[in-house]
Amino acid sequence: MIVEPAPAKINLALHVRHRRPDGYHELETLFAFATDGDLLTVDHADADDFRIDGPFASALTSSPVQGEGAVSDDNLVTQARDAFRRAFGIDRRYAIRLTKNLPVAAGIGGGSADAAATLRALARLGGIALADPRLHAIAATLGADVPPCLIGRTALGTGRGDDLATLTGLAGTPLLLVNPGVGVSTAAVFAGWDGIDRGALSGGDLLARACAGRNDLEAPATALAPVIAEACALLDAAPGMILSRMSGSGATCFALFADSAARDDAASAADARGWWTLATTMA
Template sequence: MTELELLSARAPAKINLTLHIEGRRPDGYHELQSLVAFAGAGDFVTFTPADYFDLTLSGPTAVDAGDGGDNLVARAERALRAEKPGLRTGAFHLVKRLPVAAGIGGGSSDAAAALRLLARANGFAADDPALYAAARLTGADVPVCLAPRARMMGGVGEKLGAAIALPPLFAVLVNPRVPVETKAVFHKLGLKPGESYGYGPHPAIASGMDFEGLLRTLKKGRNDMEDAACVLAPVVGHVLAVLSGARGCRLARMSGSGATCFALFETCRQAGAAARAVAQGHPEWWVKATLLR
């Protein structure tokens, strides 16, 4: 690779198709089980090798993301440098399109994309243990974003299942542009250390399920953070009602800790028509028709 060669990577939105909170551990962390998929919509990260680290941002949500040392791209670079002394660093540019604090792992996916780019620039494998270690140190959702394919995620985000082949999932993502803090939603859940909901196990998800079979299984699941998020940000309930009422909607649910919600449709045409209708009725919302995988 030449000194000025530009590398680039997509940072797709992470969608929690299910999110079961199994309980709260004695150390205060919440154990979860979640089927995660990734959208066609996302941010974009470029990297140019250099003797110093730098991060610049552009895009419609860049102002909200911040460009200081607390940005997850910067934290990921520091974490990998600690794991890999002598790491060749460089200048990152992040084109930020996804809403921030939205329950779709935008910052985590940015950080994972940065780690992938650093791996390519330094000539080590995508499955190098140092990448996973740096991802864990950066944030709970970063490990699952390293290889953005549908899979089960457990524990506090560190337990990753094998990639799952899903049928085409045509979706509409909607964020009402109201940030929801994950910590506040967990607090609103009210689980004390050692407590659990006892709602039962997560339904089994298998590769190769057809759309109807997967849909039936998803409907047996849930997002245990949805009610708490709706209390903290009542507009989430409004978004879910709008999506549920869209023609052709087969399932509407919140992603992550909110406020982004998604609706699943059987065809691309249905999803596109629904996205246009929602955007026309609510021009102040962020609306995106996409394909989940």
């Protein structure tokens, strides 16, 4: 049995440059990862079986008629499983369990991280190198965030966000994720982007680039869910905060802190609002 983490993804900065002819948007983004998130377990089995448990399982599971924790085959995990078998010509069946600790439609990887973890786990179970280009080719077909989640390392993403150059810096920095209890549609957020190119990411070290950057999707996401602004304001005002911003297309906001005590104090303030929090560190 393989146990594979699916850590939360954050966008330290996310610049939307223009809409591409293929319908995607040209992006420049700084991907980074937490040390915590969802968890996958994968093993060989006589028949395919995919179950979900954890605090956010109900957002993904089907009706009880199909059995507790059962899900339909349109989940990114099952899509990754099936694409893996096709790409590698493997005729095996798998039991997969996803412990869903991260909220859904939250801008922190979610399904993309789970799909990437599925690919890594299946590769490890089958003795396939994680650097095998076929894994990355599969990831690219599953969504723009799956390739960065597959490598799971801090990186500059360009193009659709899946042209990746790995970066270093900020590992071990205290990190707090806050979701104010709402999910927003990525498609609706991108549809609300005003189309203005506000410029490229700057140079410098990772923190300098992140601090000088922005998230061009924060305004349209906040228009859809105004409570995002409240979560960002709480983090902006937190003592010891180094950088705070909305991640991805929302609605989760994050902050980096000078020390874990400051992070935990901010988490307590967010908890008091009834919001979901994850006190963790940068990977």
